[in-house]
Amino acid sequence: MEKPAGAGGKPVRTSYLVFGSPRIEEPEIQEVVDTIRSGWIGTGPKVKVFEKQFRDFIGCRHACAVNSCTAALHLSMLASGVGVGDEVITTPMTFPATSNAVIHTGATPVFADVDPRTMNIDPDEIEKKITSRTRAIIPVHFAGRPCEMERIMQIADSRDLLVIEDCAHSIESRIDGQATGTFGQLGCFSFYVTKNVITGEGGMVTTGSDELAETVKVMALHGMTKDAWHRFSDQGYKHYQVVEAGFKYNMTDIQASFGIHQLPRVEQYHQRRSQIWRRYDNAFQNLACRTPAPERPENVHAFHLYTLLLDLDRLTIGRDEFLDALDREHIGVGVHYLPVHLHPYYRKRMGYGPGDFPHAEDIGKRTVSLPLSAKLSDQDVDDVIQAVSKILSWYLR
Numbered sequence: 001m002e003k004p005a006g007a008g009g010k011p012v013r014t015s016y017l018v019f020g021s022p023r024i025e026e027p028e029i030q031e032v033v034d035t036i037r038s039g040w041i042g043t044g045p046k047v048k049v050f051e052k053q054f055r056d057f058i059g060c061r062h063a064c065a066v067n068s069c070t071a072a073l074h075l076s077m078l079a080s081g082v083g084v085g086d087e088v089i090t091t092p093m094t095f096p097a098t099s100n101a102v103i104h105t106g107a108t109p110v111f112a113d114v115d116p117r118t119m120n121i122d123p124d125e126i127e128k129k130i131t132s133r134t135r136a137i138i139p140v141h142f143a144g145r146p147c148e149m150e151r152i153m154q155i156a157d158s159r160d161l162l163v164i165e166d167c168a169h170s171i172e173s174r175i176d177g178q179a180t181g182t183f184g185q186l187g188c189f190s191f192y193v194t195k196n197v198i199t200g201e202g203g204m205v206t207t208g209s210d211e212l213a214e215t216v217k218v219m220a221l222h223g224m225t226k227d228a229w230h231r232f233s234d235q236g237y238k239h240y241q242v243v244e245a246g247f248k249y250n251m252t253d254i255q256a257s258f259g260i261h262q263l264p265r266v267e268q269y270h271q272r273r274s275q276i277w278r279r280y281d282n283a284f285q286n287l288a289c290r291t292p293a294p295e296r297p298e299n300v301h302a303f304h305l306y307t308l309l310l311d312l313d314r315l316t317i318g319r320d321e322f323l324d325a326l327d328r329e330h331i332g333v334g335v336h337y338l339p340v341h342l343h344p345y346y347r348k349r350m351g352y353g354p355g356d357f358p359h360a361e362d363i364g365k366r367t368v369s370l371p372l373s374a375k376l377s378d379q380d381v382d383d384v385i386q387a388v389s390k391i392l393s394w395y396l397r
């Protein structure tokens with residue numbers, strides 16, 4: 001049996017494989033340079049082009065580009081009228097930006113446990129958490145697996161709640177052909193460096209409502225009624241009017257320069273990640289771990305995160321030692337996620353603690369995310385498989 005690097009053996013590779021490193025190609029590099037040379041480095045025509053492409057790709061009425069998914073979530077909360085005294089139900093199996101956005105409005109996030117198989121919010125648990133103060137639900141399509149939107153929309157519609165979908169992982173996800181982000185009133189997407197389509201930092205709000213789109217646009221730029229492009233275009237000077245105390249959440253043309261070349265490659269990158277996914281699935285079947293559950297054939301999984309669940313009972317090491325062991329093999333890893341309710345702020349402010357959401361906590365203790373970027377070469381994938389197999393075999397109880 002081969003010895004892991006952490007036990008004195010030789011690492012599977014010499015160079016470090018960075019987790020979540022994005023694939024960036026020549027056209028977006030040229031586009032960024034072109035934008036800089038044009039002098040129009042703020043919000044301008046390239047953002048408009050990217051928004052149009054995104055609308056077409058998702059199949060939604062409005063797409064408003066912003067500077068992060070966190071901003072998209074905050075604006076969606078504000079546009080939904082969520083505020084002090086309200087409750088918003090979401091999953092603890094997410095990045096804290098989801099629930100922080102609720103807190104920024106003065107409302108309270110209320111967590112509902114996940115389905116242990118899909119790792120997505122459990123509709124039955126949502127129903128248990130609804131009170132007279134509940135205003136909205138934020139499902140997160142975890143790792144790119146679509147949530148049970150039909151049931152979630154039924155629950156919401158029957159009680160007049162709004163649904164804001166966190167689509168940070170799910171740009172390619174479809175349910176019977178319909179894109180995630182178009183089931184609820186609002187959808188929030190991320191183009192952060194590790195996501196499936198990147199703009200460096202960036203996000204998008206999608207909605208079918210003219211009214212919500214208008215509020216999002218106004219609040220994304222100081223609460224002004226006309227954006228800078230209109231003000232300084234050659235159609236004559238236009239005064240702006242501030243109608244709300246808005247924020248500074250606009251996307252720039254430098255960011256959009258990445259997006260307008262990345263988005264047309266979204267299917268190609270998705271294909272590549274699905275190949276890597278299948279190779280991982282096959283390689284890890286007989287090891288002390290559980291691979292992600294298969295998705296219903298009529299749905300599209302976005303394959304954003306490949307999360308293994310370690311069978312800790314069958315191993316002599318814990319999850320964190322496994323992470324260290326992979327690091328010693330020069331393989332970068334991630335953890336998605338430590339459940340949000342166990343972070344110190346949430347414990348202190350809301351009194352949450354261990355035992356509150358058993359399924360999320362079990363995942364949080366056992367989960368490991370392996371590299372899945374479309375940038376990975378076949379050799380990189382071989383290295384990950386070799387390192388994981390070596391470690392799980394060596395430390396088998």
Ligand SMILES: *Cc1c(COP(=O)(O)O)cnc(C)c1O
Nearest residue numbers: 068069070095097168190191192
């Ligand atoms: C990345 C992420 C966010 C935040 O996205 P940013 O664009 O970095 O603000 C929100 N929710 C989830 C589930 C994420 O993974």
